[in-house]
Amino acid sequence: MYAEWASRLDGAVVWTHTAPPAPAVAHPVLPDGCMDLLWSEGRLLVAGPDTHAHPGGDKPGAAYAGVRFAPGAGPAILGIPAHELRDRRVELADLWPGATVRARAARIAGAPDPAAALEDLVLRLAADTGPPDPVLRAVAGQLNAGRTVAATADAVGLGARQLHRRSLAAFGYGPKTLARVLRLQRALALVRGGSTYADAAIAAGCADQAHLSREMRDLAGLTLGAYVALANSETPQPSGSSTTA
Structure with missing residues (x-):
């Protein structure tokens, strides 16, 4: 099941997704000009902007939370040029210091609402980087x-x-x-x-x-x-x- 709602970060969307317990028809993910920060099963991931459909398909029963940034906003907040992540899904620990990422992922995992905790993290990062260009x-x-x-x-x-x-x-x-x-x-x-x-x-x-x-x-x-x-x-x-x- 998938749900999304407007974030407190201007232009962003918070979303959650729980994969069905049994394998289902994979839904390709279409390009939209955005980047996402995702959390799932203790990991923080970054989804870069796509130029073509990205294959869908999830681990059965897995739960996800994400923040989808408005086009152009993600690179400033995450400190990563968008073209370096084009058509890629990357562990945040491969881009930032691993200890920092693990600590933040653990706090989200321990929160009653991982989606809200992920949004709080994004809001703090956005406050540090200032308003979008x-x-x-x-x-x-x-x-x-x-x-x-x-x-x-x-x-x-x-x-x-x-x-x-x-x-x-x-x-x-x-x-x-x-x-x-x-x-x-x-x-x-x-x-x-x-x-x-x-x-x-x-x-x-x-x-x-x-x-x-x-x-x-x-x-x-x-x-x-x-x-x-x-x-x-x-x-x-x-x-x-x-x-x-």
């Missing part, structure tokens, strides 16, 4: 609103090369890829809300339904019909980051 927030906001890369660069006052370099560090890939990922997520949200494929494609910024179908195959490895079938199943997986590592 307003330029990067603006980049994500412009692209998520359907602006072109060129218009976004003009709006935030960056040259094309600067925008690309800063996007790699913040989002894990260049602005063109981020724009495609965010557009796909907009379209899929509309489909889940009941829009037809054609209407969702146009509203999200695709040229037509065929364009959306191509993006779905390229970024998610699924047809739209297969995605809808999985989305309507009884045990959905997190939409942004795999619980497997």
